[in-house]
Amino acid sequence: MINLRDILYVRLGTRDLEGAQKFCTEIVGLQAVERTADRLYLKSSASHHAVCYFQGEPGDHTVAFDIKDWSQLGAALAQLQSAGVPCGQGTAEEAADRHVEAFIWFNDPTGNRIEIVARPHDAGKRYFPSRDAGITGLGHVGLCTTDPARDQAFWLQHFNAMVSDWIGPCPLLRVNPRHHQMALFASQRKGIQHINFQVAEIDDIMKSWYFLQSQDIRIVFGPGRHPTSGGNFVYFEGHDEVIFEYSNSDRHIVGDLENYRPRQFPLHPTSFCMWGSKPDIAEFRD
Numbered sequence: 001m002i003n004l005r006d007i008l009y010v011r012l013g014t015r016d017l018e019g020a021q022k023f024c025t026e027i028v029g030l031q032a033v034e035r036t037a038d039r040l041y042l043k044s045s046a047s048h049h050a051v052c053y054f055q056g057e058p059g060d061h062t063v064a065f066d067i068k069d070w071s072q073l074g075a076a077l078a079q080l081q082s083a084g085v086p087c088g089q090g091t092a093e094e095a096a097d098r099h100v101e102a103f104i105w106f107n108d109p110t111g112n113r114i115e116i117v118a119r120p121h122d123a124g125k126r127y128f129p130s131r132d133a134g135i136t137g138l139g140h141v142g143l144c145t146t147d148p149a150r151d152q153a154f155w156l157q158h159f160n161a162m163v164s165d166w167i168g169p170c171p172l173l174r175v176n177p178r179h180h181q182m183a184l185f186a187s188q189r190k191g192i193q194h195i196n197f198q199v200a201e202i203d204d205i206m207k208s209w210y211f212l213q214s215q216d217i218r219i220v221f222g223p224g225r226h227p228t229s230g231g232n233f234v235y236f237e238g239h240d241e242v243i244f245e246y247s248n249s250d251r252h253i254v255g256d257l258e259n260y261r262p263r264q265f266p267l268h269p270t271s272f273c274m275w276g277s278k279p280d281i282a283e284f285r286d
């Protein structure tokens, strides 16, 4: 069993680093902390970064989690290798690029690239955004899956992942008490379906909703409220058509875990939004 602690960062290929920087700083409210000819690092908390754009193919996505016990990284790789999962050890140069001490990578059964990180670097500096969106940190990703049941079984077999709720066949998974760090949404493709940043309060979501509209940003869902995590949300389309979400979900699964039963929500619009907002997102349509 590989014990993960939390989601740490995403890596996104782009052919336009300048556009990514403009969108993420001026619209999303992330802080650019480092920019080279082929890299852009953006932060949303005390961690060195939450998003790294690299010069590459749009759609080339990676999601990283940090491992609870850094000494178990080798054992994690051995477990994945012996199960025949495509995986490998990151080089020292690749670790430096990620601002971590060490990492391994693997592909989930859909083909999503996942990295498991040991000893990620803290910044020693506060997150100081250029736009006050109220962001408190990277919350979760929606990850595309070509077979939700198969990929759920994979995550439950190898990791400390637990199902918090389902929408249709799609599980919302947690590796710590927060309601979810990853949701697997059925799709024809691999890659990140949306990137969630947590914000402090509903006011931040509504202020952003007005702000995004004033900037002609395409709102693709919300404002609304998820019955699953209980969070208020707004989703919008960003650079390279990547979808971003702000939400203020504060549901934690704690207490009598033995008897916790994940709730099954039907694949129906009310399971995505209890206020009646309709998503304009392929994977959220029933």
Ligand SMILES: O=C/C=C/C(C(=O)O)=C(/O)C(=O)O
Residues within 6 Å of the ligand: 140, 141, 142, 167, 172, 180, 183, 196, 226, 227, 228, 229, 230, 231, 245, 247, 249, 271, 272, 273, 284
């Ligand atoms: O609309 C479905 C998504 C639900 C939630 C939630 O409960 O917060 C997400 O944000 C998600 O799974 O991405």
Ligand SMILES: [Fe+2]
Residues within 6 Å of the ligand: 140, 141, 142, 194, 196, 245
């Ligand atoms: Fe989400």
